[in-house]
Amino acid sequence: MNRAITVRVNGTLHHETVDHRLLLSDFLRETLGLTGTHVGCGYEGRCGVCTVVYEGVAIKSCLMLAVQADGAAVLSVEGLARGEELHPLQRAMHDCHGLQCGFCTPGFLLTMYEFLKTPVSDPNTIRAAMNGVLCRCTGYVHIVAAVEQAARELAQMDPDERARWFPL
Amino acid sequence: MYPEPIEQYFQPTTLAAALQLVATHGSAAHILAGGQSLVPALKARAVPARALIDINRVTELATLTTRAGGLWLGALLRLTAVARDPLIGRTASALADAAAALGDRQVRNRATLVGSIVWAMHWGDIAPAAAALDARLCLAGPAGRREVGIESFVVGPQLTVLGAQEMVLALLLPAPPPHTGSCYLKHGRVVQDRATLGIAVCLTRGPEGRCAEVRIALGGLAQHPICRATQIEERVRGQIFNAALLEDLKHWASTTITTHTDELASAAYRRQLIGVYVPRALELAWQRSAESGR
Ligand SMILES: Cc1cc2nc3c(=O)[nH]c(=O)nc-3n(C[C@H](O)[C@H](O)[C@H](O)COP(=O)(O)OP(=O)(O)OC[C@H]3O[C@@H](n4cnc5c(N)ncnc54)[C@H](O)[C@@H]3O)c2cc1C
Numbered sequence A: 001m002n003r004a005i006t007v008r009v010n011g012t013l014h015h016e017t018v019d020h021r022l023l024l025s026d027f028l029r030e031t032l033g034l035t036g037t038h039v040g041c042g043y044e045g046r047c048g049v050c051t052v053v054y055e056g057v058a059i060k061s062c063l064m065l066a067v068q069a070d071g072a073a074v075l076s077v078e079g080l081a082r083g084e085e086l087h088p089l090q091r092a093m094h095d096c097h098g099l100q101c102g103f104c105t106p107g108f109l110l111t112m113y114e115f116l117k118t119p120v121s122d123p124n125t126i127r128a129a130m131n132g133v134l135c136r137c138t139g140y141v142h143i144v145a146a147v148e149q150a151a152r153e154l155a156q157m158d159p160d161e162r163a164r165w166f167p168l
Numbered sequence B: 001m002y003p004e005p006i007e008q009y010f011q012p013t014t015l016a017a018a019l020q021l022v023a024t025h026g027s028a029a030h031i032l033a034g035g036q037s038l039v040p041a042l043k044a045r046a047v048p049a050r051a052l053i054d055i056n057r058v059t060e061l062a063t064l065t066t067r068a069g070g071l072w073l074g075a076l077l078r079l080t081a082v083a084r085d086p087l088i089g090r091t092a093s094a095l096a097d098a099a100a101a102l103g104d105r106q107v108r109n110r111a112t113l114v115g116s117i118v119w120a121m122h123w124g125d126i127a128p129a130a131a132a133l134d135a136r137l138c139l140a141g142p143a144g145r146r147e148v149g150i151e152s153f154v155v156g157p158q159l160t161v162l163g164a165q166e167m168v169l170a171l172l173l174p175a176p177p178p179h180t181g182s183c184y185l186k187h188g189r190v191v192q193d194r195a196t197l198g199i200a201v202c203l204t205r206g207p208e209g210r211c212a213e214v215r216i217a218l219g220g221l222a223q224h225p226i227c228r229a230t231q232i233e234e235r236v237r238g239q240i241f242n243a244a245l246l247e248d249l250k251h252w253a254s255t256t257i258t259t260h261t262d263e264l265a266s267a268a269y270r271r272q273l274i275g276v277y278v279p280r281a282l283e284l285a286w287q288r289s290a291e292s293g294r
């Protein structure tokens, strides 16, 4: 009931043998020790704090098995910054007070990372894009403001510089 | 929560291999598509987890093609793609609306049309939209392929005619007649919630401002994932489409459709929703029928 898999996480290849039933969220947290991906649900897959970017799109890592990700590329919150330099969206979350306890923050960052590949700063479009992540602290207003700021900044960058912030 | 131990996990890359696996292991295995219904059920240990046949690498199933003027929507088309596709938007707006209304961004990035129809929850968004568009499903098994209309395919809540050794290859939509419009509207307590009421309408304009043909399917009502509103269809078919007709339906619809009380809403509230949403959906489909297509 085990299988050997190879998954590229934040640019690094990992070869591991995993139980079929291991969830991708637990693979990241327990097997690889990347605890920035959070888990907030029992089984429902509603809270969105486990969101990662899988093959370029935002998905809930608690609703996928690790064996399914064999050969795939995953980006988690640990892969967003470039060294000491925060991703424009991370910096905007800081500037706009987009977090309080921070439990939901990785989910918002990775969901809106995918959204910001084509930066749109319209608040209603932003709200619609992020309704798959729940936050119990902020009331969302400052998170929307942060995404607006990041969208404006990214839209002004030259395309090559912008692309460097979106490796996956 | 953890699923029970999963003894076998298969990851076929061709349709032939997938069909072979379903034929061999079908009665003990689940087909795993987007996993947005199946994985929560496995985690909750609501279904046994013995074997999984993961079809996500079967690229042959991820295709959208036109066939005899209609659409062939492969079983691996994700809802994000369905909601964004200009051809589906133009010729099957109800399906694009339903795909966009289901769940949230991350769920839509994985979930498939077919997975939603096979799971057949009474509040599902996709089945009513597909029924209004008169969709069929293409199934394949050891005995070959067969096509089944969606209203025969979905027998009841969480019940379909899919055989243990069969899988669904695609959802098929007929070519819409000219001057056809459709839509799907959903009312939930909050966004990304289950449908307290879902309504899909597909209608075709006739001469003299009349509604030549109409199909209405409701979701969110406890009896069945697809509730065809045939009495309302009869009242609209052939009539001049105007404000008076819609006003008449407002009162009439809410008393004609059988509804229920559950944890989402009371029957009285649902009746009121029906009175509001039946005319609203008809009007939107009528507007869209002016742009021809569907
Ligand atoms: C947070 C969240 C919100 C949701 N919101 C909604 C909502 O608003 N509206 C709604 O309708 N649903 C909602 N859902 C339910 C879910 O998204 C849908 O049921 C989904 O579309 C299922 O599709 P899937 O591809 O993920 O199917 P899976 O979970 O992979 O499979 C579902 C079932 O279909 C079978 N199956 C899949 N593909 C095939 C095939 N090709 N042939 C034969 N059998 C097959 C599987 O064996 C399984 O029994 C939500 C789910 C989540 C987690």
Ligand code: FES
Pocket: A038, A039, A040, A041, A044, A045, A046, A047, A048, A049, A050, A051, A060, A061, A062, A063
């Ligand atoms: S842990 Fe809540 S959606 Fe994944």
Ligand code: FES
Pocket: A098, A099, A100, A101, A102, A103, A104, A105, A134, A135, A136, A137, A138
């Ligand atoms: S900041 Fe605490 S849950 Fe969002």
